[in-house]
Amino acid sequence: MGIVQSCHDQPLHRNDQRMKYRAYGRTGWEISALSFGCMRLGDDAQYNEKLIGTAIDAGVNYFETTRYYINGQCQHRTAPGLRGRADTVIVSGKDGIGPDKTAHQFRKEIERQLDILGLSHFKFFQVGWFRWEMMPHLLKPGGVLDALRQAQAEGLVKCIGFTGHDTPENFVKCIETGLFDSITIPYNLLARQYEPTIARAGELGVGVVAMCPVAGGVLACESDALKEALGMDMPTAAMALRFVLANPHVSTACSGMNTLEQLEQNVATVGQFAPDENAFAEMCEGLDRLRTALGERFCTACRYCMPCPQNIDIPHYMNLYREWQAFGLADSAAARAAQVPPEKSAANCRDCGVCEEKCPNQLEVRRIIRSVHELQRR
Ligand code: SF4
């Protein structure tokens, strides 16, 4: 069980006029419904300082960082905006683990990230890029958990979280260990596979940080189909943020922002949104209706069709097809199809049919990937 009581030692900054707040799992903290992913900050130091400061003014009180983002520059770019106010917000740091990672190495990394950020301690430190199969590396004597427990005992780290892209079932097992106070996972209206994990986290009092709430920009495109399904008439990115926050078990939507305009739009969207208890179920119903546009059989991203002898990333094309056909995001799907490297392009399909033989959903893979490839020429 993570150290919980000692987390609740200082109230966090808030601005109730502009921001909504939610319980951050069992930590005792109230976290801003919009949080700031610092992985997309640009190289203008003055602008970054203003951006971070403006976010804090607006009531944002969670900032996700690691030394590994932006070629090692993420925390350097974040630090000036936090100056003098870091004690009133949560700044998370993050390090990865592996079979050879020692407690000493992990401890050094915690200290290094604190030093760059100019912090005395981390309210949250995350085990990054985590998967269930890495649990032995975390738990081994002289391993990462020993480093984290020692750092907690010394007050260098208050709470422990993890982040990654394992299966929903494996992440349920991770949170059921009781070792973690938060989980950070991708979640948006196009990627809902972690909903069972999020629900379990809610039951266990584990905070949930939803990353990629607007799907890395995919949900910046207009979609009449989504407006109808969600019963809202607003830009897709705003609907996407609202969907994530309608889920009562999500603690915060963590958006990777790099402009004041994005920040102001997101603050306005979140600050005005107070979902009633039926909102989430109604939005899910609308999205499920859209998915029926794909028929009884649709791609479940199982990847049994891989590898393709022509090196085509079939699940990626199937995903674009879903966004196009079910969610009406044709322009976005066309743009992303155009970005597929030539060596992985559906244009290389040799019609061998191996993928269709392996597909448990009996999908017409060849027709579908060709149609997505052709979409970019429309
Ligand atoms: S039919 Fe095309 S996409 Fe399917 S396995 Fe063969 S080459 Fe790959």
Ligand code: SF4
């Ligand atoms: S095997 Fe079928 S369902 Fe599975 S990822 Fe490939 S296309 Fe999708």
